[in-house]
Amino acid sequence: MSETLTPMMQQYYQLRRDLPPDTFLFFRMGDFYEMFNEDAVEVSAVLNISLTKRGGMPMCGVPYHSVRSYVKRVLNAGKRVALCEQVGEVKPGKLVRREITRILSPGTLEDVGLEERKNNFTMAIFPLSVSGKKKVADDSIHSNSNQETTTTIRPIDRIVAFGISYADLSTGEFFVTEVATQEALFDEIMRVAPAEILAPHVLKVLVEGIKEELPQLEFLEDYLFDLTLATELLCSHFKVQSLDGFGGEELKAGVSAAGALLHYITRHLRRDASHLRSFRPYRHQGYMLIDATTQSHLELVTSRAGRSMTLLAALDCTKTPMGARMLRDWILRPLCDIAAIQARQEAIAALLDQALLLSELREKLSGIRDMERSLSRLSQNSGNARDLAVLSISLLRIPELKQIIAKIIDSKKELIPESETTSFLIASLAEELHDLQELHQTLERALVEEPPAITKEGGMIREGFDATLDELRAASTEGKEWIANLQEREITRTGIKSLKVRFNAVFGYFIEITKSNLANVPSDYTRKQTTANGERFITPELKEIEGKILGAEERSKAVESELFQQLRAKALQELSAIQKTASAAGTLDILCSLAETARLYGYCRPLVDDSSLLFFAEGRHPVLDQQAREKTFVPNDTDLDASSHRMAIITGPNMAGKSTYLKQVALLTIMAQMGSYLPATKAHLGITDRLFTRVGASDDLSRGQSTFMVEMNETAKILHHATARSLVLLDEIGRGTATFDGLSLAWSIAEYLHDVSQSRTMFATHYHELPDLARTRPGVINLNVAVSERHDDIVFLHKIVAGAADRSYGIQVARLAGLPGSVIERAKEILTNLEKSELNAEGRPLLATHVDMQRPRSSKRRIVDEGPSLFDGW
Ligand code: ADP
Numbered sequence: 062m063s064e065t066l067t068p069m070m071q072q073y074y075q076l077r078r079d080l081p082p083d084t085f086l087f088f089r090m091g092d093f094y095e096m097f098n099e100d101a102v103e104v105s106a107v108l109n110i111s112l113t114k115r116g117g118m119p120m121c122g123v124p125y126h127s128v129r130s131y132v133k134r135v136l137n138a139g140k141r142v143a144l145c146e147q148v149g150e151v152k153p154g155k156l157v158r159r160e161i162t163r164i165l166s167p168g169t170l171e172d173v174g175l176e177e178r179k180n181n182f183t184m185a186i187f188p189l190s191v192s193g194k195k196k197v198a199d200d201s202i203h204s205n206s207n208q209e210t211t212t213t214i215r216p217i218d219r220i221v222a223f224g225i226s227y228a229d230l231s232t233g234e235f236f237v238t239e240v241a242t243q244e245a246l247f248d249e250i251m252r253v254a255p256a257e258i259l260a261p262h263v264l265k266v267l268v269e270g271i272k273e274e275l276p277q278l279e280f281l282e283d284y285l286f287d288l289t290l291a292t293e294l295l296c297s298h299f300k301v302q303s304l305d306g307f308g309g310e311e312l313k314a315g316v317s318a319a320g321a322l323l324h325y326i327t328r329h330l331r332r333d334a335s336h337l338r339s340f341r342p343y344r345h346q347g348y349m350l351i352d353a354t355t356q357s358h359l360e361l362v363t364s365r366a367g368r369s370m371t372l373l374a375a376l377d378c379t380k381t382p383m384g385a386r387m388l389r390d391w392i393l394r395p396l397c398d399i400a401a402i403q404a405r406q407e408a409i410a411a412l413l414d415q416a417l418l419l420s421e422l423r424e425k426l427s428g429i430r431d432m433e434r435s436l437s438r439l440s441q442n443s444g445n446a447r448d449l450a451v452l453s454i455s456l457l458r459i460p461e462l463k464q465i466i467a468k469i470i471d472s473k474k475e476l477i478p479e480s481e482t483t484s485f486l487i488a489s490l491a492e493e494l495h496d497l498q499e500l501h502q503t504l505e506r507a508l509v510e511e512p513p514a515i516t517k518e519g520g521m522i523r524e525g526f527d528a529t530l531d532e533l534r535a536a537s538t539e540g541k542e543w544i545a546n547l548q549e550r551e552i553t554r555t556g557i558k559s560l561k562v563r564f565n566a567v568f569g570y571f572i573e574i575t576k577s578n579l580a581n582v583p584s585d586y587t588r589k590q591t592t593a594n595g596e597r598f599i600t601p602e603l604k605e606i607e608g609k610i611l612g613a614e615e616r617s618k619a620v621e622s623e624l625f626q627q628l629r630a631k632a633l634q635e636l637s638a639i640q641k642t643a644s645a646a647g648t649l650d651i652l653c654s655l656a657e658t659a660r661l662y663g664y665c666r667p668l669v670d671d672s673s674l675l676f677f678a679e680g681r682h683p684v685l686d687q688q689a690r691e692k693t694f695v696p697n698d699t700d701l702d703a704s705s706h707r708m709a710i711i712t713g714p715n716m717a718g719k720s721t722y723l724k725q726v727a728l729l730t731i732m733a734q735m736g737s738y739l740p741a742t743k744a745h746l747g748i749t750d751r752l753f754t755r756v757g758a759s760d761d762l763s764r765g766q767s768t769f770m771v772e773m774n775e776t777a778k779i780l781h782h783a784t785a786r787s788l789v790l791l792d793e794i795g796r797g798t799a800t801f802d803g804l805s806l807a808w809s810i811a812e813y814l815h816d817v818s819q820s821r822t823m824f825a826t827h828y829h830e831l832p833d834l835a836r837t838r839p840g841v842i843n844l845n846v847a848v849s850e851r852h853d854d855i856v857f858l859h860k861i862v863a864g865a866a867d868r869s870y871g872i873q874v875a876r877l878a879g880l881p882g883s884v885i886e887r888a889k890e891i892l893t894n895l896e897k898s899e900l901n902a903e904g905r906p907l908l909a910t911h912v913d914m915q916r917p918r919s920s921k922r923r924i925v926d927e928g929p930s931l932f933d934g935w
Contacts, residue, residue: 168257224314291320384650395734405736713846832865
C-alpha cells in the first residue's frame with residue numbers, strides 16, 4: 062500500500078502513527094489544517110463542516126487563522142488535537158518538513174479559552190490493591206509477586222487506597238494525595254473538578270461501571286503507574302535523588318499516579334513540563350472533609366441559581382487571577398489546624414486595623430496579572446512578548462506591596478511591641494514576594510507598550526534597546542523615506558502628474574502610469590505588468606532600495622525574535638522565584654479579600670479551638686445577608702455542644718427558614734475554618750473534622766436512582782462516617798417514603814446520631830412528633846422558627862426560638878399558595894381527627910414509647926387502629 066502513497070501522505074501516516082488515542086491530527090497545508098480518513102469523518106461531524114473526497118479519501122479542513130475556535134470545539138467533545146506545522150522551508154515541488162508542535166487535550170490547554178479565575182487540572186488516579194488469588198495481569202511488567210501489598214498492577218480483589226495526582230499545566234501547580242475509599246475519591250474529583258482524568262486499564266476490572274460514573278476518564282497502559290518507574294521519572298524530572306524531600310514518601314499510590322500523569326504530559330502530549338518544579342503532597346487529615354453532595358448542596362463554588370448565589374461569590378473580592386483560583390481551594394478545603402487558622406485570622410486582623418493600607422494593598426494587587434499562566438506558557442515555548450509584559454507589569458508592583466506590608470507590620474509592632482509573631486503569615490508572604498526588579502527593568506526597557514501576540518513578525522522591542530536592531534530599523538526607514546520622496550521626484554522628472562509609487566506583496570514597489578501618459582515614460586523604466594488603466598514599471602534603483610528595505614526588515618524580525626528568546630530565557634532563570642512570588646501574591650490577595658468582605662459587612666473574628674462547641678451569636682447567612690441589604694436578613698443564634706446539648710431538632714412551617722438556617726450554620730463553620738471572619742456578633746467553634754449535609758429531596762435521575770434511595774444512600778454514608786468531631790445537618794429525612802416509614806426512620810437515625818456518632822447535629826423536620834425525642838435523650842434540644850399568626854394567616858419571622866413548633870401550619874401555607882377554600886376547610890377537619898390520635902392511653906406520645914415486646918405491633922397499626930378514621934365525617 063505504501064508504494065502508492067504520495068510522499069506527503071507517507072509523512073502524514075508517520076506522524077499519525079505515534080499519537081495517543083482519540084487524537085486528531087491537524088495537518089498544516091499552507092493556510093489550512095487538513096484532516097484525512099477517519100479523522101476527517103469524525104472531525105467534520107464534530108465541527109459540522111463539509112467533508113470532501115480526494116482520490117476516494119475523505120478529507121476536511123479548517124483555516125489556520127481561526128484554528129483556536131475549532132480546536133476548542135474538538136476538545137469540548139472530549140478529544141485531543143495534535144497540531145502539525147510546516148517547519149521546513151517551502152520550496153515548489155519539494156516536500157516540506159512537518160512536525161507535531163503541540164498536542165492539546167481538555168486538561169492541558171493553556172491559552173485556548175481558559176477561564177482566568179479557575180484552574181484547569183488534569184488528574185491521574187491509581188487504585189492501590191491488596192493481592193488476591195487471581196492471576197497477575199499480563200501487561201504489568203514490573204510486578205513484584207512476593208509482596209502482600211503491591212503498587213504494581215494486578216486485577217485483584219480489594220482496593221486499599223486511591224492515589225490521586227493532578228496538575229495544572231497552565232499554572233505549574235502539581236499535587237499528590239491519597240484517599241482510602243471510592244467515595245472519598247469521588248469527593249476529591251468533585252472538589253478538584255479536573256477537565257481530564259487518567260487511570261490504568263486495571264481500574265475497569267476493579268471498579269465496575271467506573272467509566273459511566275466518570276465520563277472524562279481515559280485509560281493509560283497499566284505499567285505507567287508502576288511505582289519504580291513513576292519514582293524514577295519524577296526524580297529525573299525534578300532532578301533529585303529521591304522524593305523524600307517533598308514530604309510525600311508514604312503516599313506511594315499518589316506517587317504512582319503522579320508518575321503516570323507526568324509521563325502523559327511529557328511523552329503523550331509532548332509538552333515541556335519544566336515549570337512543574339515540585340509537587341505538593343497533602344493529606345486529608347489536615348482539612349475538613351466536605352463530600353461531593355455537601356459541596357453542591359451548600360452551593361460553595363457553583364450553584365444552579367448562578368454564581369452570585371455561591372459562597373465563593375460572597376467572599377470573592379480578589380484582584381488577581383491567582384487569588385481567585387486559590388480562594389476556590391480555600392473554600393473547598395477548610396483547615397483543621399488551629400494554629401494555621403489563627404495565622405490567617407491574625408493576618409486579616411492586621412489588615413483590618415489598617416483600613417487605608419488595606420485599600421492601598423488591594424489597589425496595588427489589581428495591577429498584578431496572571432503571572433502563573435504567562436510563566437507557564439513561556440516555559441512551554443508557547444508564550445509571547447505579551448507574557449513577558451505581564452511579568453514586567455506585575456513585578457513592578459512587588460516592591461510596592463512589600464513596602465505596604467512593612468508598614469502594616471511596623472504599626473502592629475508599635476501597638477503591641479512584645480508580639481513578635483503578630484501577622485507572621487503576612488511577614489512570611491512578604492519574604493516570598495521576590496523583588497526581581499532587575500528582570501522587571503530589563504523587560505520594561507526591552508518591550509514596547511503593547512507588544513503583538515506573534516513573535517516572528519517583530520514590533521516587540523523598543524527603540525534604543527539593541528543597537529543592531531536600531532541600525533536595521535534606521536536603514537529600513539531611510540529606504541522608505543527615499544521611496545516616499547520618489548513620487549515627487551519622478552513627477553518632476555517625467556512631467557506626469559498622475560504618476561504613483563505603489564507597493565503590493567507580489568511585485569514589491571512599482572511605478573504606476575496611466576494609459577494616457579504612457580508616451581512620456583522614460584527609457585530607464587522597465588515594464589512589469591499591464592492593468593486595465595495603465596502599466597506598472599520598475600527601475601533598477603527602485604529595486605535596489607526595495608531590496609535594502611526588505612532585507613533590513615527581514616533581519617530586524619530575526620533579531621527581534623532572537624532578543625525575545627534571550628528575554629524569555631532571562632525570565633525563566635527566575636522561574637522558581639516568580640512562581641513563589643505569584644503564589645504569595647495570590648495568598649495575600651485572598652487575605653485582603655477576606656478582610657475587605659469582613660470590613661464591608663461587619664464580620665467578627667471567631668474563636669476557633671479544640672472545644673466541642675458550635676456557637677454563633679446573631680449569625681447571618683453570608684450569601685443571603687449580602688443580597689438582602691435593603692430588606693435585612695434576620696440574624697439567628699446557634700448553640701450546640703457535642704458533650705452536652707449536641708442535637709437540635711428544628712421544626713416550623715414550610716418557608717419559615719429552616720433550610721436557610723441549616724445552610725447558614727454549615728457556611729459559617731466552613732468560613733471559620735478557612736480562617737475567615739464571620740457574619741455574626743460572636744462565635745466560638747471547636748474544630749469540625751467532617752461536614753455532612755442531607756438537604757432537600759435532590760433527585761438523581763441521571764443515575765437512575767429514586768429520590769428516596771438517594772436520600773438513604775446519603776444518610777447511610779453519614780451514619781457510617783460521622784464522629785463526635787463532625788457536624789451533621791439533616792433536612793427533611795424520610796420524606797421520600799410513606800409518613801410512618803419516614804417518621805420511624807427519622808426517629809431512629811436521630812437516636813443513632815445522638816447515642817453512637819455523638820456528632821453535633823441539626824435536624825430540620827416536618828414531623829412535629831420528632832421533638833418528643835428530647836424526652837428520652839438528654840442531648841436533644843428543640844428549636845422552631847417563629848411565625849406570627851394574624852387571624853388565620855401566618856407571617857414568617859425567620860427567627861429561631863427555643864421549643865418545638867406547636868403546629869406545622871401546612872394548611873396555612875397551602876392557603877397562601879391559593880388552594881380552594883373548601884379543600885383547606887376539609888384538611889383542617891382531617892387534621893383535627895389525626896391530632897387526637899397522637900397520644901396513647903397514658904397520655905404519652907406514641908413514638909417516644911418503647912414498643913411492648915410481648916405484643917409487638919407496628920406503630921402504623923397502633924396509630925391507625927386506635928385513632929379515629931381519616932374518613933370520619935366525610
Ligand atoms: P424552609 O426550609 O423552612 O421551608 P427556607 O429556608 O427555604 O424555608 O426559607 C424560605 C424563605 O425565607 C427563603 O426565601 C429565604 O430567603 C427566606 N429566609 C429564610 N431565613 C431568613 C432569614 N433569617 N432572614 C430573612 N429571610 C429568610
